[in-house]
Amino acid sequence: METQSNTKPMTPPPRRWKRLRIVCLAVIALIVVLVLVMVILGLTVFKAKRPLTTVNSVALKDFDVSVDIARLRVNLNVSLDVNLSVKNPNKVGFKYTNSTAVLKYRGQVVGEAPIPASKISADQTSTMNLTLTLLADRLISNGNVYSDVISGTLPLSTFTRISGKVNILSIIKIHVVSYTSCDLSINVLNRSVASQTCHYKTKL
Incomplete structure (x- = not known):
């Protein structure tokens, strides 16, 4: 029981x-x-601020041009040295991923240069030198090249996009993208950059 x-x-x-x-x-x-x-x-x-990419200078490294009047063709060899700086105004580091700088002719991509991933410490500015080389084979089918060279002015533009993250207190991760574009006019006779206008944009 x-x-x-x-x-x-x-x-x-x-x-x-x-x-x-x-x-x-x-x-x-x-x-x-x-x-x-x-x-x-x-x-x-620790409020996230937008890193700023600035084009400090653009200079012609190489510029060779020959005109084939009989065939209405132009052979070009163009290389640009671009000096960029990326400023991180945050109180924490800014890490960005692999990116690419692009060279364009009338909207068509004609050259590229890699931007390796890296980190910028708090309140620091990182400077990088890029060489953009025009790939002549990409211009074979573009009929504007001949007329531009004959006129004495070759329009080019550069574009960069740097994407990364700002880690606040190792908990909050904020995605940041910085854009830079520059419109250039190359003086064919003087073999120099005649004018340069750059535009900057960043977003969180």
């Missing part, structure tokens, strides 16, 4: 229960304070 146990579950003494309650409340309050501090820092001191 089974006997029923009258043993009641043990409960902490009132004082011990009170201490446990105080400890739990203190831990919760500490967590709330830490979260509030992190949010405030994230919105003020």
Whole structure:
């Protein structure tokens, strides 16, 4: 015959229960304070700012041109040295992925140069030198080249897109993209950059 146990579950003494309650409340309050501090820092001191890409200079490295009047064709060899700087105004580092600088002729991509992935420390500026070489075979079917060279002005443009992330307090990751484009006019006779207009855009 089974006997029923009258043993009641043990409960902490009132004082011990009170201490446990105080400890739990203190831990919760500490967590709330830490979260509030992190949010405030994230919105003020560590607020994500947009890295700025600037084209410091564009210069002709090589420029060789020959005109075949009989065939109405032009043979071009063009290389540009582009000096870029990327400024990170954030209080934390900015990491960007592999990218590419592009050389265009009337909207057509005619040359490329890689931009290797890297990291820019807080409040630092990174400078990079790129060489963009025009690939002549991409212009064979473009009928505007001959007329542009004969007129004495060759329009080119450069475009870069640098994409990366800003890590705030190692918890919040904000994606940032910086765009740079420059419109160039190459003086065929002087073999120099006659004019340069650059546009910059960044977004979070």
